[in-house]
Amino acid sequence: MNNIETVTKIFSKTILSTMKNFSIIASLIFIGLTINAYACEGCIAHFGYEPTVEVATLWMNGTVQRLSDRRHDARANSVFVVESNVFVAGFEQNEQGNQVATLWKNGIAQRLSNGRHNATALSVFVYIDDIFVAGIEENEQGNQVATLWRNGVAQRLSDGRHSAGAISVFVSEENVFVVGREANAQGNHVATLWKNGVAQRLSDGRHNTGAISVFVFEGNVYAAGFEQDEQRNQVATLWRNGVVQHLSNGRHDPLASAGSVFVSEGNVFVAGIEQNERRRNVAMLWKNGNAQHLTGGNSHAMANSVFVSGGNVFVAGMEANWGGDQVATIWRNGNDQRLSDEWRNRRIRSPGIISEEAASVFVSEKGDVYVVGFGLCLLQD
Numbered sequence: 001m002n003n004i005e006t007v008t009k010i011f012s013k014t015i016l017s018t019m020k021n022f023s024i025i026a027s028l029i030f031i032g033l034t035i036n037a038y039a040c041e042g043c044i045a046h047f048g049y050e051p052t053v054e055v056a057t058l059w060m061n062g063t064v065q066r067l068s069d070r071r072h073d074a075r076a077n078s079v080f081v082v083e084s085n086v087f088v089a090g091f092e093q094n095e096q097g098n099q100v101a102t103l104w105k106n107g108i109a110q111r112l113s114n115g116r117h118n119a120t121a122l123s124v125f126v127y128i129d130d131i132f133v134a135g136i137e138e139n140e141q142g143n144q145v146a147t148l149w150r151n152g153v154a155q156r157l158s159d160g161r162h163s164a165g166a167i168s169v170f171v172s173e174e175n176v177f178v179v180g181r182e183a184n185a186q187g188n189h190v191a192t193l194w195k196n197g198v199a200q201r202l203s204d205g206r207h208n209t210g211a212i213s214v215f216v217f218e219g220n221v222y223a224a225g226f227e228q229d230e231q232r233n234q235v236a237t238l239w240r241n242g243v244v245q246h247l248s249n250g251r252h253d254p255l256a257s258a259g260s261v262f263v264s265e266g267n268v269f270v271a272g273i274e275q276n277e278r279r280r281n282v283a284m285l286w287k288n289g290n291a292q293h294l295t296g297g298n299s300h301a302m303a304n305s306v307f308v309s310g311g312n313v314f315v316a317g318m319e320a321n322w323g324g325d326q327v328a329t330i331w332r333n334g335n336d337q338r339l340s341d342e343w344r345n346r347r348i349r350s351p352g353i354i355s356e357e358a359a360s361v362f363v364s365e366k367g368d369v370y371v372v373g374f375g376l377c378l379l380q381d
Contacts, residue, residue: 051378051379052376052377052378052379053072053376053379054074054374054375054376054377055067055074055353055374055377056068056092056104056372057356057373057374057375058076058079058107058370059328059339059370059371059372060086060370061368061369062339062369064339067088067107070377072093072095073092073093073099074091074092075090075373076359076360076372076373076374077089077090077091077120077122077123077359077360078122078124078359078360078372079124079362079371079372080124080125080362081364082126083365086104086105086107086370087105087124087126087131088103088124089101089102089103089121089122089123089124089133090102090104090120090121090372090374091120091121092109094115098116098117098118098119099119100112100113100119101120101149103121103131103133103149103152110152112133112154117139118137119135119136119137119138119147120135121134121135121149122134122167123135123168124169125171127171127174130150130151130171131150132169132171133149133169134146134166134168134169134178134180135148135149135165135166136166137154139160143160143161143162143164144163144164145160146158146165146166146180146182146194147166148166148169148176148178148197150176155197157180157194157197157199158182158199162182162183162184163189164192165180165181166178167210167212168211168214169214170214170216175195175196175216176194176196177194177214178193178194179191179192179212179213179214179225180192180210180212181210182199188205188208188209189210190202190203190205190209191203191210191211191225191227191237192211193211193214193221193239202225202239202244203227208227208228209226209227209228210225210226212225212258212259213260215261215262217266220241222238222239222261222268223238223239223261224236224239224260224261224270225237225239225257225258225259226256226257227244227246229250233250233255234250234254234255235248235249235256236256236270236273236274236286237258238258238286245289247270247289247291248274255275255281256272256275256284257273258270258271259271259302259304259305260303260305261306267288268286268288268289269286269287269308270285270286270287271284271285271303271305271306271317272284272286272303273301280297280298280299280300281300281302282295282296282297283301283302283303283315283319283329283331285303285306285313285315285331287313294317294334294336295319299322299324300320300326301317301318301329302317302357303331304316304357304359304360305317305359305361306361307362309363309367310363310367312332312363313331313332313333313334314330314331314361314363314369315330315331315361316328316331316360316361317358318357318358318373319336325354325355326355326356326357327339327340328356328358328371328373330369339356339358339371340355354377354378356373356374356375356376357373359372360372360373
């Protein structure tokens with residue numbers, strides 16, 4: 001449902017001030033850059049160090065729709081579909097250069113924050129007639145505040161004294177579950193689960209941890225994220241009702257993170273990344289703790305979101321091409337489909353999006369596959 005130079009950067013203050021250096025998982029809030037070749041007015045192909053703009057993007061069954069106008073940076077981080085209504089959470093930069101938390105319904109934008117301070121919407125969930133959005137908003141002191149919007153009304157989950165973020169939201173039997181992180185007095189980020197606004201710490205706070213995705217199945221609460229070990233290696237982690245399970249060992253893969261969790265028929269699917277011995281990030285899928293490599297490890301890749309429908313497992317993310325540009329990718333049962341046509345834009349100065357990443361995937365009851373993310377577009381001279 002929901003870049004990693006280091007996933008922990010997602011939880012630093014730069015998530016808002018320099019978001020364009022990352023790409024969120026998410027629904028993920030995994031964060032990075034990617035590639036594509038759809039025609040893009042006002043853009044030019046990749047050539048040197050040109051100024052760029054990020055474009056919030058939606059794909060339906062592979063057909064692309066740009067949600068933002070290419071005048072200011074924007075990202076789509078999460079998608080949820082109810083009947084024929086498509087809800088997308090993300091952000092769009094305003095004229096003052098601040099990021100504004102944004103919810104698109106069927107392509108129409110609604111501002112969730114006032115634009116005076118940076119904010120971003122990271123996850124959307126629709127329950128009956130209520131729309132829940134989890135995200136981050138800076139306060140007057142410049143601290144990040146974990147925020148939940150319900151039908152556009154903001155609720156602060158943290159008190160604003162320490163940096164915090166709400167990364168993923170899930171509603172079950174009228175209970176609202178949100179996961180993210182909150183810094184403690186020592187400055188370490190602590191993976192946190194809020195149930196109906198009440199916080200539960202998932203780690204002891206001695207090392208940095210973060211919860212990035214939440215899913216509830218048959219009363220069991222699953223949270224996916226990462227935890228640093230004693231050697232400061234980052235370990236892909238799954239919590240079930242607060243009990244920790246490490247998906248990577250931290251010794252052979254010093255950088256790993258779980259970015260999305262989905263439970264179907266009692267099987268637990270987790271998407272994320274693992275770094276191999278060549279320091280390449282490998283897109284990963286764990287099923288009941290058993291690892292599957294979605295990419296070969298020759299180039300950087302990320303698995304940002306997982307969704308299971310009709311026995312099929314869909315994973316959204318990105319994989320770098322031969323030129324190092326990132327290509328929005330969806331894997332269905334392990335088979336990859338490039339959402340980006342990166343070859344079309346390798347011609348110098350031809351118009352087009354030059355990089356894309358898929359952040360979130362959702363499959364509707366009709367079987368339509370919705371993917372959101374962003375494209376990187378170089379500005380015209």
